[in-house]
Amino acid sequence: MPKYTKNLKLFKWDIENEKDLNSQFNLEKNTNENLDKIDETIDCIDTDINAIKKSLYGAKIVEATPIDNESEWNGFYTKDGEFQQATDKFHKTYWVKGLESISVKNYAGGNLPLALFYSGSNLLEVYTPTTGWTNLYIELNVPLGATRVVVNGSDSVTNISLKMLTYNMSTDYKNVLELETKTTSLQSKTDSMFNSLYDKDYVEVQDLANDNLGIYSTSGDIISASVVGRYHRLFDVSNAESVRVISYLPTENTNFPIVIWFDESMSVISCEYSQYSWQLKAQDFNVPSGASYAGVNTCDKLEYITFHVYKYDTSYKVREHIEALENGQLNTNLYDYEIACLNQRLTKNEKMNDFEYSAFDKSYFVITIDDANKYLPAMYDLCHELNIPLSPAIITSNLNVVHPTANNRSVKDICDLVVEDGGEILAHSAKFIVDSSTEEDYIDVFKKPKQVLENLGYTVRGIITAGGENYLENDVRLDNCSRKYYDYSDRNGLMTSKAYWHPRWWIGDYQMEGAKSYIDKAITDKSFVVMAMHGSDNSSSMDYIDNIRELLEYMIAKGSDKLEITTWANVYDRFKSSKLEERIKQLEARQE
Secondary structure: OOOOOOOOOOOOOOOOOHHHHHHHHHHHHHHHHHHHHHHHHHHHHHHHHHHHHHHHOEEEEEEOOOOOOHHHOEOEEOOOOOEEOOOOEEEEEEEOOOOOEEEEEOOEOOOOOOEEEEEOOEEEEEEOOOOOOEOOOEEEEOOOOOOEEEEEEEOOHHHOEEEEEEEEOOOOOOOHHHHHHHHHHHHHHHHHHHHHHOEEEEEEOOOOOOOOEOEEOOOOOEEOOOOOOEEEEEEEOOOOOEEEEEOOOOEOOOOOOOEEEEOOOOOEEEEEOEOOOOOOOOEEEEOOOOOOEEEEEEEOOHHHOEEEEEEEEOOHHHHHHHHHHHOOOOOHHHHHHHHHHHHHOOOHHHHHHOEEEOOOOOEEEEEOOEOOOOOHHHHHHHHHHHOOOOOOEEEHHHOOOOOOOOOOOOHHHHHHHHHHOOOOOEEEOOOOOOOOOOHHHHHHHHHHHHHHHHHOOOOOOEEOOOOOOOOOOOOHHHHHHHHHHOOEEOOOOOOOOOOOOOOOEEHHHOOHHHHHHHHHHHHHHOOEEEEEOOOEOOOOOOOEHHHHHHHHHHHHHOOOOOEEEEOHHHHHHHHEEEHHHHHHHHHHHHHO
16 A cells, blocks of 8 residues: 555645744644554554455466467467467467466377467477376476467367466455455545545546447447447546546446446456436446546437546645745745655655656766667667667567668667667657547557567667657647656657657757757756667768767767766656756755
């Protein structure tokens, strides 16, 4: 459980009535002592809840569901990982990411491998049975980094089975009811404390549906698309605890649930039904565990759907407090205490919503090159020679490409070398976002590149914008997707989101002297600069490798006390801050 206290309810004052400030402070000090006690109580509650869960839920082995379709089960994989068609041999594929061991059963022998473990497209380990034609479960350790396993079998596909360890949520302990009641009571106390400390409100969220005609069925399919007066909307609830819905539906209509909860892959988790028959009344629903999206139905008019997400507001009081300190409206004898409380009250979400880099002690440069094209090998070799990190933006469809000048190294091989040299892999896509882009387009641009690269073992924290005709910029949808998957971006966000709006410096737009002048000014200003390029065969272009060499050598010659070439992750981790934190630092400096 997170710490809920020491964030709010510390300061409630009338700015116009200064004479009450000291008495108000004494009240707040007592409140702070009470909050300390609440924290201790919550810690005890957390301990009790964890102990209850351990005794309430046992562990058991359950059969896993294959990730491939039944039509794809024919044929088998050789020990070299090559697929071969066959009418008497079969295979099934399973996710094993995060598992330590699995139990596998098939009916195979001879040269037919039992299990082949993969990380992405890389074959990590092959297990071939030594017991011959057996139909028993065999326990296998999952290799580190493995994400999926292929299990082969002969004679019948029903002989293939995989089981894994999971939690048994339906044990028959006699004290289950008592423990569940106690857990609910303790959780209720914790929630009550949380609600007493935070201001809360429902906020409207953006509709993600591209076409609102039709209505969701309980299976998640949209039906009656041709019928006037049937509408739906789709909302992101991945960070929500509860929602408030207004719609116009009959109660308990099995074809038309009011809310359909979807997981990240848009598979249905559960459905909710209207509590009021053909009435526009607000209904509150808790967001189930694992839900990423909520589909909402209505009849007659699309405007009848009103959907709000329940949010906790932890920021506006902090702003009010800082303004009071800045304007000298609080007793200066309380400065240290006030600033300490302010720092305690800055939550993670506040920092991200109010993101700012703190002051840089010198100039910092990050070197990027987009697309993993034919110029990547030479760019890596140059950075390796000069002993500086590279941060390429990788289109994942190029990972297996071996460029003619790469000395038999694939793009994947070069990415491995980049990381070994202290560089960073950034996400990129061949597709770009426009106003008419679909939800699937957003998944292709933001989610899939990160998944592919992380399945290969890379840590991917940033995404680079893919440009094109009429590509989207400064849009809340870009901002939301970047926040969901990444820590930072160049332009995949709103201009007001400093973590996701940091336009890069395209060196190809400059000549040598102009580029050197740009670097000199960055040193003077102690700026954070992300260099961008695609590469070029034109010797007059700054993207030409020899010109890049001259520019990088110029930067290195400036000295590490003035300029550092590093990764975006390093700059982010060292200097991430918030506007509120920076204002607090100024208050602290005022006292020195």
